[in-house]
Amino acid sequence: GESVGLHLPTLSVQEGDNSIINCAYSNSASDYFIWYKQESGKGPQFIIDIRSNMDKRQGQRVTVLLNKTVKHLSLQIAATQPGDSAVYFCAENEGNNRLAFGKGNQVVVIP
Amino acid sequence: KAGVTQTPRYLIKTRGQQVTLSCSPISGHRSVSWYQQTPGQGLQFLFEYFSETQRNKGNFPGRFSGRQFSNSRSEMNVSTLELGDSALYLCASSQEPGQTNSPLHFGNGTRLTVT
Numbered sequence: 001g002e003s004v005g006l007h008l009p010t011l012s013v014q015e016g017d018n019s020i021i022n023c024a025y026s027n028s029a030s031d032y033f034i035w036y037k038q039e040s041g042k043g044p045q046f047i048i049d050i051r052s053n054m055d056k057r058q059g060q061r062v063t064v065l066l067n068k069t070v071k072h073l074s075l076q077i078a079a080t081q082p083g084d085s086a087v088y089f090c091a092e093n094e095g096n097n098r099l100a101f102g103k104g105n106q107v108v109v110i111p
Numbered sequence: 112k113a114g115v116t117q118t119p120r121y122l123i124k125t126r127g128q129q130v131t132l133s134c135s136p137i138s139g140h141r142s143v144s145w146y147q148q149t150p151g152q153g154l155q156f157l158f159e160y161f162s163e164t165q166r167n168k169g170n171f172p173g174r175f176s177g178r179q180f181s182n183s184r185s186e187m188n189v190s191t192l193e194l195g196d197s198a199l200y201l202c203a204s205s206q207e208p209g210q211t212n213s214p215l216h217f218g219n220g221t222r223l224t225v226t
Contacts, residue, residue: 034214043115043201043217044154089154096167097144097205097215101154 008087010106019077021105023090028071030092034099035064035075039086047075047088077107085109112138115218117202123224129190132221136183136204143185144215145177148199157200160185189223197225 013019025033031052036044048059050066050073057064063076073090087106091099116135124130136143145157156169160179177187183204189196199222203215 036217041219043203043219046214046216049214091154096161097142097159097203098156098167098169099144099146099154099215100156103153 008104008106010108012108012110013080015082015109015111016079019075019080019084019107021075021077021088021090021107023073023075023102023105025071025073025090025092025102026100027092027094028068030094032093033064033066033073034091034093035062035073036089036091036101037084037086038089038104044089080107080109082109082111115202115204115216117200117218117221119221120219121222121224123226124192125226126192126194128192129188130192130223131186131188132200132202132223134185134187134202134204134218136185136202137216140204140206140216141183142205143179143183144203144205145185145187146201146203146217147171148201148220149197154201157187192225194225197223199223 034049035047037047038044048062048064050057050064055066061078065074087104089104090102094100118133142161144159146154148154158177159167163179174190179185199220201217201220203217205215206213
């Protein structure tokens with residue numbers, strides 16, 4: 001992904017295993033959170049979102065968990081595939097579509 | 112539906128020049144946002160437009176400006192380019208702000224290199 005650079009946390013996972021990516025957010029007033037996936041040479045791609053009135057939301061092979069008490073988000077990817085190799089970002093909506101992004105986590109899937 | 116389209120894909124400019132980047136949102140999307148992405152700073156918000164009005168602006172100098180047209184297409188301009196402006200500039204669109212489940216959808220960006 002484009003933000004891959006120095007000191008990007010990296011998660012190496014065996015193909016077929018589950019992946020968990022964690023993210024801490026800063027604003028306790030944020031009410032909408034989004035996970036994005038960014039592959040090399042591409043823009044961030046929407047994966048899944050969650051509102052603050054929920055603590056869990058499931059999509060296709062992905063689950064987002066929200067813990068407002070500790071301001072923590074996680075993204076779980078089931079049965080990780082080689083195509084899941086990318087940089088993953090969490091983002092919180094600060095209002096009027098102003099997103100504050102985390103630094104990103106690199107996921108490397110080992111075949 | 113076509114995605115967010117950004118042109119040009121790559122651009123090389125020299126210091127002191129200015130540049131204009133273009134973005135066509137997803138059909139029906141009225142909000143357009145711009146972000147700068149660099150390895151050091153990550154993704155940073157530049158500004159957001161809705162109905163041709165800038166509603167929100169990030170912490171960038173006045174050399175960075177933008178506008179939105181009546182068809183929701185948007186442009187951003189950077190004047191007096193500096194080496195540090197080298198980055199991937201991303202445009203994102205969404206449906207009318209305030210709607211539930213209205214995530215931003217990003218284009219693939221314009222890679223600007225300033226020499």
